[in-house]
Amino acid sequence: MTSTPIPLPTQGALTEAQSVEAKRTRIILVGLGGATCSGKTTLAKHLRSILPDSFIIHQDDFAPHSSTLPIHPTLGQDWDSAPTAIDYPRLRSFLATVKLTASVPADHKSHDHLNEQKQFEVSGEMRQKWKKLFAELHEKVAKSSGDKGVGEKVVWGLVDGFLLYWDDEVAASLDAKFFLRVPYAALKTRRENRSGYYTAENTFWKDPPGYFDELVYPAYVDAHKKIFENGDVEHGKAIMPGLQLIEPLGRDMGDIVEECCRSLVGLLESVAPQPDVAS
Template sequence: MAPRVFIAAIGGATCSGKTTTAKHLARIIPSSLLLLQDDFAPPAEKVPVDSRYGWQDWDDAEGAIEWDRQRETIRALRETGRLPESYVSHDHLNEQVPVPISEELQRKWRSRFEELLQSEGEKTTIVIAEGFLMLVNPESVRNFDLRFFIREDYATLKKRRHERHGYGSLWRDPPDYWDKCVWPAYLKAHRPLFVNGDVESGLIDASAIEGVELFEAKELSMDEMVDRAAARIYEAVKSGQTKERWTKP
């Protein structure tokens, strides 16, 4: 019998707080696994070059992720409850500004998840999958039991990206890269998911994708985002909710 695997996916723009949220959840939930979409980026020599500007485009959905490799890893997770030996993380290259959460919040949810998972009749592995394109590919999205999207405003995202400069030692943003590459690619990839294509302030379009809980980062502290996400994951695992309830995609 295949192990029970529950996958919660967190999408959102680069620098929106999704990776920080995902890592807090993975630290809190016992024996959970963290699946980072950046780890499915192609080798640098295969990243497409934008003919207009001459730089590599690490953000366009078509060339930024090796989707088949991502889905093969998810299939292996579903079958074994473990990440395959071929999975190699590049997270050590990802520069992040720490955003701590309270010890009280961590203790509360760690205790609740420990109790829940011990009471389960079968071993359950909870996977936290995150990435800036995590919710845009329908074939991949079908694999997720829960779906979160963290939205932050343009100015805040640009400031954070400028302070981060890019992706660790692997990549440094050329001048104007945010406005000419990162932001347009983010809007393009996510327009189909929002009513009237309004990525910046619109509602999630339920006719395009179901079950997405939208977190407005401007209105929520990191404690509040982690608390809400943990509560949703806890209830879904406890009640046995799975990806089978979603029809779109």
């Protein structure tokens, strides 16, 4: 498998035509957050298959070099504690570059295609319905005259991450924010059934015994207390402005995809308004 192509040119290597196109391109960044094994990457891939000119930005691609990670006294490398698990300056810079220049830094690489992904199918009829609607909306935006003075091209960046809302600057850069909340027991079962995953250095990591209970879940709770009422990540109300909470356990993936699509239609109408978009 290979990574899906990004529908944006590489920074510093734009042709004249690409430079013109970049000036009329509006980037919409959609946050898809949640704990490890919460289903956020699966959701991101379904949305990518529906939204025109969309691509996924995996937060995992911004993990620092393994040599910089703290070492747990019994479990080895700590890949999950929020302050050290992500190179936030690099992620902030990447998102800013994408949003401001409609291009991708030349040094960006993704390793997500190496990881095993379970498939949760959605109705083909439902997918086609939303693809058609978004294609029509994109066409209307392209024919409109917005704040750029010309019709706009919309590109969706689906930002998938397990620590997406810990860093305030990263969170502020997102135009939409979704959070998939899955209970502890389900997360533990899913994580422990996982064979492992590839790191940003293309090395394979497998959790040692006890890693979820002693490190992964406590780090998840600590990183997300601030976005829930009373710090209750299991049952608390979401208090981060603009955050849409989704509880997927027991729900059909198609229903979740539709919930997100409805919100994104509203977002598209609000950021790129034109008189006849709802006709």
